[in-house]
Amino acid sequence: MRAAVLTGRGGPEMLVVRDDVPVPRPGPGEVLIAVAACGVNNTDVNTRLGWYSRSVTSGTDTAAAGGEVGRAEDATWGGTGLTFPRIQGADVAGRVVAVGAGVDDTLLGRRVLVDPWLRDPTDPSSRENVGYLGSEADGGFAEFCRVPAANVHPVEVDLDDIELATFACSGSTAEHMLTRVGLTAGRSIAVPGASGGVGTSLVQLARARGARVVAVCGESKADAVAALGADEVVVRGPDVAARAVEANGGPFDVVADVVGGDDVASWLDALKRGGRYVTSGAIAGPLVTVDLRVLYLNDLEMYGATVFPPPVFAALVERVQAGDIRPVVAGVYPLEEIHAAQEAFIAKRHVGSFVIAVDPALASRT
Template sequence: MSTIPRTMKAVVTKSNGGYEQLQYQDVPVPELLPGTVLLKVLSAGVNNTDINTRLGWYAAKVKKGTLALSSGEIDNSMDGGWKERTPFPLIQGTDCCGRVVAVGSGQDAHLLNSRVLVRPCMRSSGWESLETIWLGSDCDGAFAEYVRVPSPEVFPVDCEWSDEELGTIPCAYGTAENMLHRASVQDGDIVLVRGSSGGVGSAVVQLAGRRGARVIAVTSKGKKREVASLAVERVITHEELASGVLPSNSVDVVVDNVAGPDFGEMLNMLKRGGCLVTSGAIAGAQVTIDLRSLYLKDLRLIGCTAWAEPVFRDVISYIEQGEIRPLLAGVFPMEEIAAAQQEFSRKHHVGKLVLLPHQV
C-alpha cells in the first residue's frame, strides 16, 4: 500500500456563488477518527445537489428553478441550505467510488483495499429519526483525492464495472430506489417518470422496470431514442404530456423531480388512490396544485430525502446481480469541475457526468 500523503488536491467551494467559488487547491488529507475510514477517491459523480448547494438554491427565499437562478442573484447573507447555513468552505461531491486505504478502528480492518461506494445520505440520529447528514453538502465530500467517511457508510461492491461507471450510482440510484420504496411500486404498476433522461430520472426508469412496473418516460424529443433503450413501455415528450396525450386517471405512480408550472397537472394523471413522489424541483419549487384532486381522489403526495435502511444495500445487490446498468455520459478531470458543471447544466446528456481526481 502506498504511503498516504499529508496534503491532497481538492475542489473547495468557498461560498455561495458562481463557478469562481470553485477553487482547485492543496488541502490537508483528512485525519482518521475512530469509526471512520479513509478512501482514495476513484471517481465522483456530478449532481444537481452539488450545483444547488453552491448556488444557495435550498435557501427558503429562492423562488426560481436551479437553471433559472443566476449567480448574480446570490448574496452571502443567504442561508444556502434549507433554513440553515452550508458549512463553507466546503469540499463538495455527493457521489463517491473509492478504495479504502486506512481505517480508524481495528474492527474495520477487513475493509482495507476494498473498492467501495459511499452511502451519501447518512441517518445521523439512527433509523428512527429522519435527520440526515449528506456527503458533500453537510460535510466534506468526494471532490478530492481522499475523503474520510464513517465506516458504516461504505459498501464494498463486487462487479466488473469501471470506477467511472460506479461513480454514476450513489446519489442518483439511492434517491431513485428510495422514492420507489416509499411509493411501494410493485409489479404491474403504471409509473410516469418526468425528467427521465437525468441521473435520478434514468435511474428511476431502470429501477421501476426492475420491479416489473410499466414505465412511461417523459423526456425531450432529442433524447427519446436513448431513453427508449432503457426498455420502457412508452416514451413521450414534455410537449406531448402537456397536450394531453395521456388520459386523466391513467397511472398509478408519478415520480417527479422536475416540478415547475406543470406539477399540478400530474395529479390529474393519477388514478384514484395513486401516489406522487418527489425529491427535487429542477424547474422550480413554487408550484400550484388543486387540493380537490388530492383529497377527492385519495392521493398520496410523498416528499423524500431521508433514505430507508435497505435502500442502498439493495442498490449494491442490483449492481452485483447485473440487474441495472450505468449510464455514463461523460468524464472530466476533477480540476475541470466548472466545465463539467456547465455541461451538466446544459442538460444535453443522458445519465451522469463523472469527475476523476489526479492519479499519482
C-alpha cells in the first residue's frame, strides 16, 4: 500500500512516501480501515522532531524552523522513545473494509471516525497504559490503518471525507479541554490561539455550550474566526490578555490555551477568582514563568488535557452529527505532498486544518 513512512527523528526528509508497505491485517478485536483522508496536526510535527522531549525548550514553530531535534529516550508524548519505521496520522476518516475475530461484521462498509487514544481494553478509563495513533501504533497517512474496533465510531452526516478528517485529533482535544474545566452556559472563556484546528474547535464547542467566547488570533484571520461564532475577536499583539479582558467586560471564568509561551502569566491574571486555566499545547514555548501568588491567592485551578476517557470522543461525534461543530478546511494535499502540507502547517498562516487526501480521488479538492 501507499504510505508516508517516518524513518527517524528530524526534518521533513525523514518522511518517505512509499508504495510497497504491507497492508496490515486486523487481529482479534480489531478492524481494518480504508483511509480516505487524514488531518495534519501539531502532534505529527512534534513527534517527528522529538519535540516532546524535555531537552527541547523552544516552541513547535521555532524548533521546526531551526531544525531542533529532541533526544531519543523521551521523544514521545508519553516520555518514552519512538520505534521506526512509523506511519503517523491521528485524524483518520474512512470505511471499515475488514474485521478481526470477535468483531461485529455489521461494521463492514461503515464510514467511521477513529478515536486516536489506544487504551487498555481491561481498563479503558486508565490514563497510564495508553498509546496514540501515529505514535505508538501506525496511523492514517496510509491507504489502510488497523485499529481496535472499540475506537471506531460510525458517522452518518452530510460531510465529505476531507471534512470529516478535521475532527478526530483537534476536535477531541478541544472537547476534552472544555470537559475538564466543566464549561457551561453563561460562563466566559478566552481562547488565545483561536485560528488553528484546536482553536477553531474550541470556539465552536464553547459557543455550542452557551458560553461567551473571546477569541484571539492574527489580524488577517479575524473575520474567519468571528464567523465561527466568537462573541469578540481580539487581534494578537502587546497586552493581548488585558485587551481580551476589556473586550469581555471583565475577567474570564476559563482560559483554554494551546499557545503557551510568554503570555501564560498574563492569561492567569485575566481569570476571575476561582477561574480555570486549561492547556493542551505550547506552540509558542513550553517553559514559562508563573507567579504562584497569582495562582493561590486567587484560588485558580490549572488543568492539563491530554489523555481523555472514551465518552469524550463519543460526545464529539454527537456534536459533529448535531452540527454543533463544522469543519474548517484550510487546504488539501495528496499523500505525495505531505512535506508541503507540513510546511504550510508550520507557517501558521492558515485558519482551520490541513488534510491529506489519501484517496487520490479526493486530491483535487481545494
